[in-house]
Amino acid sequence: MQQQVIIVGGGMVGLSLALMLAKASIAVKLLEAIKYPNYDDADLAPYHSSFDARNSALSRRSVQIYQELGLWDALQVHATPIFEVNITEQGSFGKARLKAAQEKVENFGQVIENAWLGRVLLTEVKKQPLIELIDGVQVTSLKQNKDQVYIEALRQDQCLSLQTALLIAADGRDSFCRQALGIGASEHDYDQVAIVTTVQTSKPHQHIGFERFSALGPLALLPLPGEYRRSVVWPVKKGTEHEWLGDENDQHFLDALQQTYGDRAGKFQKTGRRFSFPLSQVLAEKQAIGRVVLMGNAAHTIHPVAGQGFNLCMRDAYVLVRSLTEQLSKSDDIGEPTMLLAYEQARLSDQQRVIKFCDSVVRGFIHQNPMLKLIRNTGLIAFDMIPGVKPLVANYAMGLKA
Incomplete structure (x- = not known):
């Protein structure tokens, strides 16, 4: 009998994981709380709660995974490669620059709008005979014993009772599954809200990504398909986000971008609708417990x-699927708890490195103390000049040294 895995959560991670499992000949039942949009127009990608206005900068490792899944040709149409990354701080002398050609790589990764990434993934999932997709379903109960995981869920007026040897909870930062299992989580509120949108500039992006640290917050400007389109991710202090939202504030937002970023992109000419997302760090105390990951x-x-x-x-998903495949090759239990704990341990080093790096960057640039700014900018110059540092950082950023 073929073993079936249940995934709770059908966002970009859940869909990608389901496709990895199907490629490994593992059957999947995928549950998603929100109804997916209908893709009637081939030229549009409607927003979904998981495929919203944000963009993803796919590392070279992520691109490789999608290539292995046979999906990259469909994704590449909507993606833009990054050939160069510039890091600066407003009003300061320090700067750092990474160039793909100098690091002897084709690019540092690809930027894709989440709405298009979600559309391509969902379209492919619906084609897979090994994936059963159930959307509009809310999990209401999760329990397990040494042999099985049992869940109950509601879909409109229908009650579902399901069981599996392995359940993967990919149901978001406020995970119901995590709470139902009694797994605690540490949370740090950055007191920031990310303003996300797309802008048009008078100068072409030339496949350059920018990180510009400012008093308002760290502004990321990334290239998108279309020579003059760029994505904006701008974390600002919580409580100030309303100043930048709404059609009536379009010009105010463009003026603030211009003042913060300068004229490197030419004139900021148009902005799309802005969306806001609160920013915090949430880390589960455990990632594997019993038969649940x-x-x-x-x-x-x-x-x-x-x-x-x-x-x-x-x-994470790639390593988990590899562990499950090895388990099945030995005809062993796909949800064996000891194997799942070994997966968790195998991933901790990479996770902790990335989490610490991102948290350190945010905390390191949030203060405007002149001495701290001097230290930061000296560090940027050192990064730009010390031999051997750039290739190491570039490989980590591309996901090739995990």
């Missing part, structure tokens, strides 16, 4: 400052 934001939600969150989740 936490995945994605349910396991670790981190600050988007370095664009590493989704890429970290992709590496």
Whole structure:
């Protein structure tokens, strides 16, 4: 009898994981709380709670995983490669620059709008005979014993009772599954809200990504398909976000971008609708308990400052599927708790490194003390000049040294 895995949570991580499992000939039942949009127009990608206005900077490792899944050709149409990364601080002398050609790589990764990433993933999931997709379903109970995991769920007026040898909880930072299992989580509120949108500039982006640290917050400007389109992710102090939202504030927002960023992109000409997302770090105290594994934001939600969150989740998923495949090759129990604990231990080093790095960057640039600014900018210059540092950082950022 073929063993079936249940995934709770059908966002980008859940969909990607389901496709990895199906490729490994493992049957999947995927439960998603929100109804998915209908894709009637081939030229549109409607927003979903998990495929919203945000963008993902896919590392080279994430791109490789999608290539292995046979999905990259469909994704590449909506993605833009990054050939160069510039890091600066407003009003300061320090700067650092990474160039793909100098690091002898094709690019540092690809930027894709989450709405298109979600559309491509969902379309592929619906084609897979090994994946049963159930959306609009709310899990209401989760229990387990030494042999099985049992869940109950509601879909409209229908009550579902399901069981599995392995449940993967990818149901977000406020994970119901994590709470039902009694797994605690540490949380740090950064007192920031990310303003996310797309802008058009008078100068072409030339496939350059920018990280610009300012008193308002760390501004990320990344290239998008279309020579003059760029994505904006701008964490600002919580409580000030309303100043930048709403159609009536379009010009005010563009003026603030111009003042913060300068003229490197030319003139900021147009902005799309702005969306806001509160920023916090949430880390589960455990990621494997019994026959349940936490995945994605349910396991670790981190600050988007370095664009590493989704890429970290992709590496988690890839290693988990590899562990499950090895287990099945020996005809062993796919949900064996000792194996799941070994998976958790195998991933801790990579996770802790990325989490610490992102948290340190946010905390390190949040203060405007002149002495701290001097130290930061001296560090940027050192990064730009000391031999051997750039290749190491570039490999980590590309997910190739996990």
